Amino acid sequence: MEKIFKYKTKQRENILNYLKENIQKHITAEEIIAHFKEEKNPISKSTVYRYLDSLVAENIIRKYISQERASACFQYIENQKTCTNHYHMKCIKCGELFHLDCEEVSKLEEHILKTHSFKLDICKTVLYGTCDKCLK
Amino acid sequence: MEKIFKYKTKQRENILNYLKENIQKHITAEEIIAHFKEEKNPISKSTVYRYLDSLVAENIIRKYISQERASACFQYIENQKTCTNHYHMKCIKCGELFHLDCEEVSKLEEHILKTHSFKLDICKTVLYGTCDKCLK
DNA sequence: CTAGTTGCAAAGAGTTTGCATGGCG
DNA sequence: CGCCATGCAAACTCTTTGCAACTAG
Secondary structure: OOOOOOOOOHHHHHHHHHHHHOOOOOEEHHHHHHHHHHOOOOOOHHHHHHHHHHHHHOOOEEEEEOOOOOOEEEEEOOOHHHHOOEEEEEEOOOOOEEEEEOHHHHHHHHHHHHHHOEEEOHHHOEEEEEEHHHHO | OOOOOOOOOHHHHHHHHHHHHOOOOOEEHHHHHHHHHHOOOOOOHHHHHHHHHHHHHOOOEEEEEOOOOOOEEEEEOOOHHHHHOEEEEEEOOOOOEEEEEOHHHHHHHHHHHHHHOEEEOHHHOEEEEEEHHHHO
16 A cells, blocks of 8 residues: 655654554544644644645554434554454443454354355444443 | 324425435435426425424334435335334445345344343434445 | 645535424324 | 424535745655
8 A cells, every 4th residue: 555644744643653552442623623723733733634634544553433412433543454354332321432352243244245245344433322320 | 192293295205205216215304395396397496305304203113314425314114113123324435325224233222222231213313334335 | 856644625425403384193 | 373394504614725935865
């Protein structure tokens, strides 16, 4: 894949670092903008959105659309390996994100491919439901 | 649950019928608006959005946020029963929606509840991937 | 120096809201 | 007739785009 962004800038470094620091979360563009405004290093909306787009195109981060707010969330992809059998579950009550590394899920994937001829894309899929805490 | 809408109007009847006729699809608000504009029975945006909201609140239709367009999709709920072990899979290439009525999926649900203490909400979850046709 | 990057403001989608008018019961 | 529903336009949120100024290499 060709390289999409060529120059190294302070803004890009900051955005990517912030995504790496929050690898366990789904970060929105708004959150990134707000974070750097607080830090007295404001980055413009357009820069944030444009850079996020190219990171997605380069497969460095993942993009989800949140069910609750109908807005985009981004997450740094640590390495392509873990992604393979790693689902995300999001609580519709508290919004927390859970990581599901589990054999059972890979079985489902295989089953759906064999029986229903559909190749699941784990990176694009978020399972919604209610978490432990919120069930009580 | 209390009744949210009280009067029967032509607009509401039309919207609900359209949703029922397209039970196998995920319909957007825009599609509803466009459909009735063509039919020479235009319904205003606000009416469509407001009525869809109340149908969702009454659990008569389901609301999804589409990953591709980050906009809301709606679908009539035929009956609460089929919903229980019925997942939706959407192809990221062609956008077609597939209905998955399958034992294997119920197993996953059970497993995730028991082992990971997370109660999946099938109605809120759409599995993304690539369909048979688009794989070729 | 030159092409890529930034920031601003304006434009766009999709959705919500306030308010006067209209219509169901 | 009273209350609810409708339609319109304006407001709102999230995101994209055009353009001039800036900056990394």
